[in-house]
Amino acid sequence: MEVKPNLNWLEKKLELLQSFDGSLLGYVNSSTGVTQLASKLGICSSQILKLDANENFFVDSSFLKGVFLEVIKNVDLRFYDSNAMVELKTALGKYVGVPSECVVACSGSEQLIDFIIQLFLEKGDEAISISPSFFMYKKRVELSGAKLVSVPLRDDLSIDVDDVLKKVTNKTKLIFVCSPNNPTGNQFDWAAIEALANASSAVVLVDEAYVEFGTYSVCPLAINKKNIVVVRTFSKAFGLAGLRFGYATAHKDFASVLSETLPYTVSTLTARYVQRLLDNIEVVQRWTNLVNTERERLLSKLRVINGIKVLDSKANFVTFKTNKNTEEVYRELLDKGIIIKNLGELPVIGHCLRVTIGLPNMNDRFLKAMPEILV
Numbered sequence: 001m002e003v004k005p006n007l008n009w010l011e012k013k014l015e016l017l018q019s020f021d022g023s024l025l026g027y028v029n030s031s032t033g034v035t036q037l038a039s040k041l042g043i044c045s046s047q048i049l050k051l052d053a054n055e056n057f058f059v060d061s062s063f064l065k066g067v068f069l070e071v072i073k074n075v076d077l078r079f080y081d082s083n084a085m086v087e088l089k090t091a092l093g094k095y096v097g098v099p100s101e102c103v104v105a106c107s108g109s110e111q112l113i114d115f116i117i118q119l120f121l122e123k124g125d126e127a128i129s130i131s132p133s134f135f136m137y138k139k140r141v142e143l144s145g146a147k148l149v150s151v152p153l154r155d156d157l158s159i160d161v162d163d164v165l166k167k168v169t170n171k172t173k174l175i176f177v178c179s180p181n182n183p184t185g186n187q188f189d190w191a192a193i194e195a196l197a198n199a200s201s202a203v204v205l206v207d208e209a210y211v212e213f214g215t216y217s218v219c220p221l222a223i224n225k226k227n228i229v230v231v232r233t234f235s236k237a238f239g240l241a242g243l244r245f246g247y248a249t250a251h252k253d254f255a256s257v258l259s260e261t262l263p264y265t266v267s268t269l270t271a272r273y274v275q276r277l278l279d280n281i282e283v284v285q286r287w288t289n290l291v292n293t294e295r296e297r298l299l300s301k302l303r304v305i306n307g308i309k310v311l312d313s314k315a316n317f318v319t320f321k322t323n324k325n326t327e328e329v330y331r332e333l334l335d336k337g338i339i340i341k342n343l344g345e346l347p348v349i350g351h352c353l354r355v356t357i358g359l360p361n362m363n364d365r366f367l368k369a370m371p372e373i374l375v
């Protein structure tokens with residue numbers, strides 16, 4: 001008997017993926033975008049200003065390379081090296097101020113978030129996210145077959161804890177809080193996050209991707225509460241988006257569940273490299289201070305440009321609205337070789353644009369372009 005395979009599942013997955021951002025090539029598009037734009041404008045790629053991905057331009061890449069070369073000399077990649085992981089967790093615990101058994105490492109925070117989703121959400125379950133927030137939560141939750149329920153922030157961009165708790169049902173397994181929040185840039189109150197964990201049995205996942213640019217972390221709260229996990233990354237303050245390294249802190253029982261179930265995703269090379277960088281933490285802190293100083297300068301300059309309404313920021317980006325059609329502003333910036341993030345129409349804040357904090361000369365070019373576009 002001839003068997004006809006039914007590949008409907010493939011069509012369905014493709015359809016679902018396309019429904020998120022109209023493209024299956026999100027990552028490819030953002031990296032090829034520079035080359036395409038440069039050739040459209042007839043300029044070379046180095047003249048394109050790419051300020052859309054919250055990368056860190058303040059890190060010293062020759063310093064990072066130097067440390068890498070030193071590390072690679074002493075690593076033998078033929079073996080599984082569990083010591084590297086143990087020492088890495090000790091170094092991370094010291095950096096964050098938590099015991100090493102409360103730390104879990106992974107390759108990139110997005111992978112860790114995805115893993116936590118796979119662990120807690122099944123078809124029919126629900127997760128809650130404050131809104132607007134990081135677009136990735138919805139995509140990952142829906143890919144797992146669960147539903148994402150969005151709860152708008154208040155007009156002052158704080159969390160309406162009662163409103164979130166009203167949406168909690170017995171299907172709710174995860175609550176996402178991104179702090180500082182991408183894209184609104186603000187940090188949420190410790191008390192609000194604690195209240196969510198106290199009043200529900202769902203896991204509260206606090207995404208602290210941008211925390212080093214902010215004023216405080218809720219990691220100390222997480223290690224004492226069994227239903228909070230704080231996810232962090234080396235892609236932002238450490239400027240290592242290409243390295244793919246993220247980690248989480250949680251109560252030691254929660255952390256050991258994550259460690260036991262997570263596949264071995266961090267290479268010995270990455271583990272040793274991260275450990276060496278943590279030995280040089282004052283260098284990283286200097287870069288972070290430079291980002292924050294430049295952010296305040298950019299904020300103050302943007303605030304006085306007619307036609308711009310800017311949100312405060314505790315991250316390495318600034319989100320703003322314009323009195324001219326936002327899509328047009330975005331396109332006109334592209335015509336000037338400047339790529340920023342067009343966030344589209346969002347709950348609470350409306351149609352906004354987001355720009356990464358570049359080096360002073362980069363920001364000056366962007367600041368010069370804005371009034372020319374808004375006249």
Ligand SMILES: Cc1ncc(COP(=O)(O)O)c(C=O)c1O
Nearest residue numbers: 108109110134182209233235246
């Ligand atoms: C809020 C937030 N969380 C997580 C990530 C993903 O970071 P990673 O590079 O560690 O996967 C990003 C990336 O921009 C982000 O904005």
